[in-house]
Amino acid sequence: MKVVPLISKEEIEAKVSELAAQISADYKDKNPILIGILNGAFIFLADLVRKLDISCECEFFGVASYGLSTETSGIVKITKDLTTSVEKRDVIIIEDIVDTGLTLKFIQKTFKLKKVNSVRVCALLDKKERRDVEVDIDYLGFSIPNKFVVGYGIDYNERYRNLSYIGYLDFEEK
Ligand code: 5GP
Numbered sequence: 001m002k003v004v005p006l007i008s009k010e011e012i013e014a015k016v017s018e019l020a021a022q023i024s025a026d027y028k029d030k031n032p033i034l035i036g037i038l039n040g041a042f043i044f045l046a047d048l049v050r051k052l053d054i055s056c057e058c059e060f061f062g063v064a065s066y067g068l069s070t071e072t073s074g075i076v077k078i079t080k081d082l083t084t085s086v087e088k089r090d091v092i093i094i095e096d097i098v099d100t101g102l103t104l105k106f107i108q109k110t111f112k113l114k115k116v117n118s119v120r121v122c123a124l125l126d127k128k129e130r131r132d133v134e135v136d137i138d139y140l141g142f143s144i145p146n147k148f149v150v151g152y153g154i155d156y157n158e159r160y161r162n163l164s165y166i167g168y169l170d171f172e173e174k
Pocket of ligand 1: 040065095096097098099100101102103104147148149150154155156
């Protein structure tokens with residue numbers, strides 16, 4: 001199996017700066033709470049918050065989707081719940097990839113039930129052509145083709161999270 005480079009470290013860095021500038025402008029004086037979706041978004045969140053020049057808080061929310069290792073089933077379970085109240089808060093969900101949209105839909109529903117003031121989504125990657133349910137992404141890094149990607153926090157069976165770039169797996173290549 002080979003990792004074929006798709007988005008370089010430099011491209012990611014420039015895009016994260018761009019997203020941080022947009023979020024900083026939109027949330028000035030709002031003290032938003034950024035919720036990193038575990039495990040895939042941990043590096044993205046860490047880089048993004050260091051580029052924000054506003055007051056903000058960080059939290060983590062863990063979800064796991066049942067299914068084969070490269071497919072989502074849509075049945076999502078919470079593996080790590082929040083440790084703080086988000087009632088009346090301005091929440092920004094930080095996701096690694098939106099694929100079918102089922103995971104994000106579940107997360108958005110969960111947060112709306114928590115009586116937040118507002119909820120927006122910031123996703124690093126979007127595989128639009130795979131969408132099964134409609135979801136809004138307010139801040140998007142890159143639209144990518146329908147390939148199984150790894151790197152920059154994103155894994156395949158827990159491997160490759162440590163790559164500083166994003167690549168796709170060529171399952172044919174030994
Ligand atoms: P969705 O529910 O939108 O189909 O899938 C979202 C989740 O599936 C992502 O947060 C991610 O964990 C996983 N996922 C979707 N596409 C990929 C991919 O190309 N590579 C990896 N490693 N995970 C993916």
